[in-house]
Amino acid sequence: MATTDDLFKNIISHxxxxxxxxxxxxxxxxxxxxxxxxQYGVELKKNLRDYWxxxxxxxxxxxVGIDAAIFMHPTTWKASGHVDAFNDPxxxxxxxxxxxxxxxxxxxxxxxxxxxxxxEVEKAAKRFENFDEAMFLSTNARVLEYRQQxxxxxxxxxxxxxxxxxxEVRQIIIDLxxxxxxxxxxxxxxxxxxxxxxxTQLGSVTDDAAxxxxxxxxxxxxxxxxxxxxKTGRMKIPFGIAQTxxxxxxxxxxxxxxxxxxEFEQMEMQYFVKPGTEMEWYNHWKEKRFNWHLSLGxxxxxxxxxxxxxxxxxxxxxxxxEFRFPFGFKELEGIHSRTxxxxxxxxxxxGKKLRYFDTEQNTSYIPYVVETSIGLDxxxxxxxxxxxxxxxxxxGSQRTVLNIPPFLAPIKCAVLPLLKKDGLPEVAQNIFNxxxxxxxxxxxxxxxxxxxxxxxxxxxxxxxxxxDHQTLTDxxxxxxxxxxxxxxxxxxxxxxxxxxxxxxxxxxxxxx
Ligand code: ATP
Numbered sequence: 001m002a003t004t005d006d007l008f009k010n011i012i013s014h015x016x017x018x019x020x021x022x023x024x025x026x027x028x029x030x031x032x033x034x035x036x037x038x039q040y041g042v043e044l045k046k047n048l049r050d051y052w053x054x055x056x057x058x059x060x061x062x063x064v065g066i067d068a069a070i071f072m073h074p075t076t077w078k079a080s081g082h083v084d085a086f087n088d089p090x091x092x093x094x095x096x097x098x099x100x101x102x103x104x105x106x107x108x109x110x111x112x113x114x115x116x117x118x119x120e121v122e123k124a125a126k127r128f129e130n131f132d133e134a135m136f137l138s139t140n141a142r143v144l145e146y147r148q149q150x151x152x153x154x155x156x157x158x159x160x161x162x163x164x165x166x167x168e169v170r171q172i173i174i175d176l177x178x179x180x181x182x183x184x185x186x187x188x189x190x191x192x193x194x195x196x197x198x199x200t201q202l203g204s205v206t207d208d209a210a211x212x213x214x215x216x217x218x219x220x221x222x223x224x225x226x227x228x229x230x231k232t233g234r235m236k237i238p239f240g241i242a243q244t245x246x247x248x249x250x251x252x253x254x255x256x257x258x259x260x261x262x263e264f265e266q267m268e269m270q271y272f273v274k275p276g277t278e279m280e281w282y283n284h285w286k287e288k289r290f291n292w293h294l295s296l297g298x299x300x301x302x303x304x305x306x307x308x309x310x311x312x313x314x315x316x317x318x319x320x321x322e323f324r325f326p327f328g329f330k331e332l333e334g335i336h337s338r339t340x341x342x343x344x345x346x347x348x349x350x351g352k353k354l355r356y357f358d359t360e361q362n363t364s365y366i367p368y369v370v371e372t373s374i375g376l377d378x379x380x381x382x383x384x385x386x387x388x389x390x391x392x393x394x395x396g397s398q399r400t401v402l403n404i405p406p407f408l409a410p411i412k413c414a415v416l417p418l419l420k421k422d423g424l425p426e427v428a429q430n431i432f433n434x435x436x437x438x439x440x441x442x443x444x445x446x447x448x449x450x451x452x453x454x455x456x457x458x459x460x461x462x463x464x465x466x467x468d469h470q471t472l473t474d475x476x477x478x479x480x481x482x483x484x485x486x487x488x489x490x491x492x493x494x495x496x497x498x499x500x501x502x503x504x505x506x507x508x509x510x511x512x
Contacts, residue, residue, distance in 0.1 A: 004326050007326055008257075008327060010388070011385050011388045012257050014458070015384060016038075018459050019038035019039045019040045019041065019459070020038055020041035020044065020384065021037055021038060021258060022035065022036045023036075024036050033251060033261050033262045034261060034262055035257075035258050035261060035377075040459050040460075041380070041410075042410075043410030043411070044384075044404065044408060044410045044460075045265075045380055047407070047408045047409075048376060048379050048380060048408060049267065051408065051505070052244070052267045052292075053065065053244065053267075054505065055292055055295075055509060055512055056240075056242045056269055057242050060240070062238065062239045062240060063240035063241070063242055063269065063271075064229060064233055064239075064240075065241070065243060066221070066242075067243060067245065068218070068222065068224075068225060070245070070246060070248075071202070071212055071214075071215075072212070072220060073212075074211060074212050074213065075349050075350070076220050076224060076346075077213050077220070079342075079345040079346050079349035079350070080220050080223075080314075080342060080345065080346075081313050081314065081341075082197055082213075082216055083197070085313050086195055086196050087194055087195050088101050088103070088193070088194050088252060089101065089103055089161075089169055089193055090102065090191065090192050090193075090194050090252055091105070091170065091173065091188050091191045091192075092188070092189040093182070093183055093189075094187040094188070094189060095183035096180050096182035096183035096185070098180060098182050100180075100253055101252065101253050102169050102170065102173060102191045103161070104253065105173055105178050106153065106157050106169070106172055106173065109153070110153055111328070111329075113146050114150060116146050117143055117146045117147065117150075120136075121136060121137070153172065154309055156172055157169070157172055158310050161310045162310060166190070166191040166193070167190075167191075169191045173188060194252060195250075196249045196252075197213045197216050197249070197250065198213065198249075198250055198262075199212065199213050199214075200212060214248035215246075215247055215248065216248060216249050217266060217373070218243050218245045218266045219371060220342070222241045222243055222268070222270045223270065223342045223346055223354075223369075224346060225241070226241070226270075226272065226343060226354055226367075229241050230272075237272055237273060237356055237367055238272060238273045238274070238281065239272055240270060240272070241270055241272075242267075242270075243268060243269075244266065244267045244268075245265065245266065246263060246264070246266075247263075247265070247266045248263050257381065258380065259327075261377060264376070265375070265376040265377060266373060266374070266376065267374050267375075267376055267379075268372065268373045268374075269371065269372045269373075270338075270369050270370075270371050271371070271372075272356070272367040272368070272369055273367060273369070273370060274358075274365070274368070275340065275365060275367070275368045276368075277368070278316070278317075278337045278339070278368040278369075281370045282317050282335065282370050284370075285335055285372050286319060286335050289321060289335060290305075290321060293321060295511060295512060296383065296405055296408070298382065298386045298405075301324075302324040302382075303321060303322065303323060303324075305320070306319060306322050307319045308320070314338045315336045315338055315339070316339050317336075317337040318334065318336040318337065319334075319335055321333040321334075321335070325381065325382065326385050332378050332379065333373065333374035334374075335371070335373075336370070336371045336373070337368070337369075337371075338370070338371050339368055340366040340369070343366045344366050347366065354366060383404060383405075383408065384402070384404075387460060388400070388402060389401050389402075399454055400457070400458050401457040401458065402458065402459060402460030403482070403483055404460035404462075406463075406503055407505055409462050410460065411441065411461045412441060412461070412462065412463065413435065413439060413461065413462070413463040413465055413499060414442050414452070414461050414464045414465070415429075415435070415441060415442070415443050416443075416444055416452050417467045418449055418466055419468075422469065424467050424471070424472075425445055427467050427471055427472065428443065428445070428467040431495065434496070435495065435496065435499070438496065439499060442461075444456075449466060452464070453485075460482070462481070462502070462503075463480065463482070463499065463502070464478075464479075464480040464482075465477050465479055465480075465495065466487075471492070475493070476490060476491050476492065477489075477490060477492055477495070478490075479495070
């Protein structure tokens with residue numbers, strides 16, 4: 001059986017071999033943690049973005065979208081706190097010369113303890129018929145010991161981070177006897193803070209005033225446009241502003257393929273609410289976003305919430321929706337209650353009022369904000385890694401299939417003449433021409449039909465339409481379903497209605 005490491009490697013090479021993701025500037029040996037999306041990758045990514053946009057903007061009358069520029073006035077990043085506080089605590093191993101995020105080393109150590117607790121629960125659940133998990137967790141001595149260990153580390157770590165005590169962060173790593181996975185040694189340097197923003201020069205001037213940043217998050221483009229949108233859109237609180245776009249972070253430990261990139265895409269929504277109601281909205285958006293993830297159909301067991309121990313400088317509550325990637329549960333989306341931190345600071349730094357006038361109460365105030373922020377590339381990886389399956393078929397042959405939810409698939413259907421003669425290509429071309437205006441389809445007449453089916457399985461095409469000699473006599477075709485490999489005989493006239501039904505988004509969106 002393939003190990004999870006092997007599986008992840010196979011997914012990465014499949015993504016490259018089938019035109020989903022290429023290393024950036026590969027002919028020059030690539031650029032670390034930067035990737036390009038190929039012909040199928042770009043379609044899947046677009047479908048995911050569109051689905052998010054539809055669920056967020058199109059179906060919520062209280063949310064509108066914008067598209068702010070990547071470059072922003074440099075004071076934006078002073079006001080947002082990124083110039084002073086957008087840091088990662090780094091630590092180097094002196095023997096391997098490898099660099100790590102100190103917080104991640106500690107969090108991974110705690111995750112291992114949490115894993116032990118989970119395993120104890122699973123073992124006990126198998127042993128006892130009327131297993132009561134809560135009871136077990138509160139009485140089992142071994143579990144209690146693990147729980148205490150994890151809580152103690154978390155509390156110590158939280159205090160160290162909140163107090164900015166980097167010496168203590170290092171001491172925790174030493175005390176926990178965390179070793180470098182490469183050298184196996186505990187020979188660690190001091191912990192240092194490292195700012196993650198990329199900077200560049202505006203125009204030809206090289207003084208400090210001309211230094212601008214590539215945005216590390218899209219959110220600030222929303223905050224600085226808050227009043228523009230509120231006034232021109234006559235928006236009433238509560239309302240949201242959404243946007244998708246590139247963000248840039250000089251990630252130090254950039255591994256795990258497109259999970260952590262230096263240039264990536266975010267899909268964010270800032271929801272402006274009346275102060276004092278933010279926790280209600282925070283819970284509302286937690287639930288709503290979780291349901292959105294479930295609607296993708298990847299399986300509820302792949303998700304979990306993780307409440308933040310250490311809150312970012314702007315937040316009064318925060319959690320992640322974590323996804324079980326091939327390398328374990330990791331953050332996919334963040335939901336943050338950002339208080340009025342951003343708008344008040346922009347007010348302070350710009351000298352411009354950023355207040356909402358509440359006509360019912362005849363007062364003005366700075367709204368509070370609840371944010372939902374998801375990485376499009378991480379979402380892509382979640383879908384790709386879940387969809388990837390290596391199957392052994394009944395006849396003993398193998399196939400690699402991407403079971404991508406049909407409405408997200410890069411190519412919705414392939415039109416295939418069985419042979420390249422006898423008028424079959426012409427009929428197939430006609431079918432292709434009627435469907436291509438509604439769906440991303442492709443026409444393929446190269447190679448034997450079995451090979452073409454496999455090629456389409458490998459890129460996740462949910463439907464293949466095959467034109468054969470019977471088509472010429474009765475106007476029917478074979479409709480092959482990717483997941484079951486079942487083949488149905490269907491009239492050409494019925495094809496569009498079947499695809500419409502199978503790929504309809506309305507039913508999925510209506511449930512949200
Ligand atoms: P992490 O703890 O994994 O570094 P974060 O907490 O810094 O993530 P946020 O600032 O909350 O992330 O950003 C919101 C979302 O943007 C994340 O949930 C993630 O999906 C995505 N994201 C953040 N950094 C990256 C990156 N370097 N590459 C790809 N996606 C990213």
